Amino acid sequence: MRMAGQFRSYVWDPVLILSQIALMQFIFYSSLGLWIASLDMLIPYSPSLNQIFNYEILGFSSAHGRVTMMAFILNSLTCALGLLYFIRRGKQCLDFTVTVHLFHLFGCWIYNSHFPSTITWWLLLMVCVGLMAVTGEYLCLRTELNEIPLNSAPKSNV
Template sequence: MASFRSYVWDPILIISQMLSMQTVFYVSLGFWLILIDNISSTNKSLDQIFNHQSLDISSGSGKVILIAFMLNSLTGAVSLWLIVRRSKQCWDFAITVHIIHLLACWVYNIRFPSTMTWWLTNISCAALMTVLGEYLCMRSEMKAIPVSGGRADL
């Protein structure tokens, strides 16, 4: 018996979607940082992405990084819509992207991120990415399905 939207477990699809999401996350974050750094004449470095202490909102460069992370969550929401296409899976992919980012920051700094600003920024970015991604996916899922009327000459 066939059911609506029955899926077969496809680990290759899930892994390729996750790799795509992670790639989009870092490429778009780099793009936003370069764009904002050029506007604000801030120094560019990998510390802006991976060093948890660089997200200090009391400094001008920390605010620049915070803005880039927020803009990146908007880009991440669009990529959820284009790559994942399922509102039920948006939360899973958004959280996984941010957990992998947590692990990358941990490895880069050789210690666990401990600043409250880093945690608040990443939690709010994950929430924003999830909610907007689900909204975009739901809009696509709720579109009317065109049904052809069959033979018109009856």
């Protein structure tokens, strides 16, 4: 059943949604790994899984903690580009952002064998969710608001 006046019809496609979730998780962890590896070159530290999943290393007291937090923030901007190119709907940016970060929360919980409890980790998570969702939604809405060409016939010079 098609509704009149609707620009895009939304069709429930669980395979598409699950593949988009998997793709966004891949983008999240691969770009985070690249940011961590790149920023770790600034300080004498070799990248490890602890920087991704161990929430206790995050903080302002050490250069290592500050660099890791910067990698998470830069990763939010990179993932916003992933929302633009693979999700393409401003209305779905918050949903996919929260989903990506919920899976990251579960990953941290499993990796550390206990629930994340530091205020720094939770604040960083909220900043990253907000930054990724707002930036992704802004980028998607910019492309959604582009003019739709009504005449597809080639122009002739008369």
